[in-house]
Amino acid sequence: MTADVIDGVKLANNYRDDIKQEVARLNNDGIFPALVALQIGDDPSSKIYLENQRKKCEELGINYTVWSLSESTTQKALEDHIKSLNTNPSIHGIILQQPLPAHIDGIQTIQVMAPNKDVEGLHPQNYGKLFYEDHNLAPCTALASEKLLRSYEPNLKGKEIVIIGHSSIVGKPLSMLLLHSKKEAPTVRICHISTKDLKAHTLAADVIFVGCGVPNLIKADMVHKGSIIIDIGINRVDKTDEQGQVLLKPNGKPYKKTVGDVDYEEVSKICKAITPVPGGVGPMTVAMLLNNTIKCACLTNNSIK
Ligand code: NAD
Numbered sequence: 292m293t294a295d296v297i298d299g300v301k302l303a304n305n306y307r308d309d310i311k312q313e314v315a316r317l318n319n320d321g322i323f324p325a326l327v328a329l330q331i332g333d334d335p336s337s338k339i340y341l342e343n344q345r346k347k348c349e350e351l352g353i354n355y356t357v358w359s360l361s362e363s364t365t366q367k368a369l370e371d372h373i374k375s376l377n378t379n380p381s382i383h384g385i386i387l388q389q390p391l392p393a394h395i396d397g398i399q400t401i402q403v404m405a406p407n408k409d410v411e412g413l414h415p416q417n418y419g420k421l422f423y424e425d426h427n428l429a430p431c432t433a434l435a436s437e438k439l440l441r442s443y444e445p446n447l448k449g450k451e452i453v454i455i456g457h458s459s460i461v462g463k464p465l466s467m468l469l470l471h472s473k474k475e476a477p478t479v480r481i482c483h484i485s486t487k488d489l490k491a492h493t494l495a496a497d498v499i500f501v502g503c504g505v506p507n508l509i510k511a512d513m514v515h516k517g518s519i520i521i522d523i524g525i526n527r528v529d530k531t532d533e534q535g536q537v538l539l540k541p542n543g544k545p546y547k548k549t550v551g552d553v554d555y556e557e558v559s560k561i562c563k564a565i566t567p568v569p570g571g572v573g574p575m576t577v578a579m580l581l582n583n584t585i586k587c588a589c590l591t592n593n594s595i596k
Pocket of ligand 1: 483
C-alpha cells in the first residue's frame with residue numbers, strides 16, 4: 292500500500308484563486324495591495340527566494356518591490372527604513388528577508404514594524420494574539436502546515452499530534468494553531484533535539500509534523516499505517532544513483548536535489564498520508580504569505596475581507 296499524497300501545489304492554487312478575486316475586489320475600492328521585501332546584503336540564496344516571490348505576486352496582481360540595503364546598513368538605519376514604510380499608506384506588507392547580517396538584531400527589528408504590516412506574523416503583538424485564538428496574521432509556514440493537515444483530516448478532536456521542531460517560526464506557532472478549538476482540539480506534544488526517545492513519540496502519534504532540517508530523520512520504523520505526516524523540512528542533498536554513488540556534473544561538483552526530513556520512499560509505503568518535498572509545505576507557505584498580504588491591505592484600509 293502506498294500513502295495518499297497531500298498535494299501542496301493543488302491547495303496553494305485554490306488559495307491563489309481566492310486571493311486573485313480578493314485583489315480584484317480591493318482594486319475596485321481603489322486599494323492596490325503592495326508588498327516590500329527588505330534585503331540586507333546580497334546573499335545568493337535569498338535572491339532566488341525574492342525572484343520567486345516577485346513572480347507569484349505578479350501572477351496575482353500584488354505590487355512587489357525589493358528594497359536592497361547594503362551589508363553595512365546599521366540597525367538604526369534599518370529601523371528608520373521600516374518606520375518610513377510603516378507610515379507609507381501605499382505599502383501594506385513588509386518582509387524582513389533572511390538571512391540578516393550578524394550585527395542586525397532580528398527580533399528588535401520586527402518590533403519596529405507596524406503590526407498590521409507584518410505579513411510574516413512575527414511581531415510580538417501578532418504572535419501574542421495567537422495565544423488568544425486570534426490568528427489574523429500568523430507565521431506563514433505554521434499556517435501552511437496546519438492548513439495542509441486540515442485539508443486532509445478536518446476532524447482533529449482527540450487526535451494525538453507530535454510536532455518535531457520547536458522554533459519560533461514553525462513548531463511553537465503551529466502548536467497554538469492546532470489548539471485553537473476548545474471542544475475539538477487534539478492533544479499536542481512538541482519534540483526537539485533534546486527529546487530522549489523520538490521514536491516512542493512518533494509511534495504513538497496519529498499525526499507527525501516534522502521541521503528540523505535533518506534529512507531522513509523520520510524512518511519507516513517510526514511510523515504506523517494510520518500516521519499522517521506533514522514534512523516541513525527543506526534540505527539540499529547530493530543526488531545519487533541506484534548504487535548510492537554521488538552523481539557528478541561535468542565540472543566535478545555533485546548534482547543536488549531537495550528533500551524533506553522524512554525518508555519519503557520508505558515511509559510512504561507504510562503511512563496513511565504524507566506531504567511531498569518539494570510540492571507540499573513550500574508552495575503553501577508562499578500562498579499564506581500572499582494571503583497575509585491581502586489581510587494586511589484589508590487591515591490598513593479597514594476593508595473587511
Ligand atoms: P531551526 O534550526 O530554528 O529549528 C530546528 C528545530 O529542529 C529545533 O527545534 C531543534 O531542536 C529540532 N531538531 C534539530 N535536529 C533534531 C533532531 N535530530 N531530532 C529532533 N529535533 C531536532 O529551524 P527552522 O527555521 O524551524 O526550520 C526547520 C526546517 O524547516 C528547515 O529544514 C527549514 O529549511 C524548513 N523550513 C521550511 C519552510 C517551508 O516553507 N517549507 C519554511 C521555513 C523553514
